[in-house]
Amino acid sequence: MGNSIFLAKFWGWYLLIFFLILSFNPKRIKQIFNDLKDQKFLIIFSFVAIIIGLLNVLFHNIWVLNYKLIITLIGWCALFFGLSLFMFPKPTVYWLKIINIRMVQVIYTLLFFLGIFLLNVAYNIVPL
16 A cells, blocks of 8 residues: 555544544544643643654655645645744644634535545545
8 A cells, every 4th residue: 555545544434533632522632732831731632633744754755736735735734734833833833723613514514525525536536
C-alpha cells in the first residue's frame, strides 16, 4: 500500500470519527477551547499537531490536482496550526474561536464530506 492510500485511509477515518464525536457530543468542542487556555495542554496540543503535520509533509508532499493534494494540504495545515499555536498562542486561539463560532456547521460538514471522499478514494467504494 502506498503512502497516499494509507494517508487517505488515516485522514478519512480520522475526519469521519472526529465528525461523529462532535455530532453526538458537541460539548467536546467547547471543552477543547477551554483547555487551550491551559498552557500545558496548549504546548502538548501544538507539539502533536507539529509532529503529525511534519510527518505528513515529509512522507507526502505531492502537489498534484487530485486527492493527493488534499492529503498534502491537511499535513501543511496541521503543521501551520501547530507552529502558530506554539509561537503565537493567544492570537491563534482567538482566531480559532472566531472561525469556529461563525462557521462551525460549515467546517464540520466539510470535514465529514472530505473524510467520506478520502475513504471512497482509499477503498474504491464508488468508482470516480
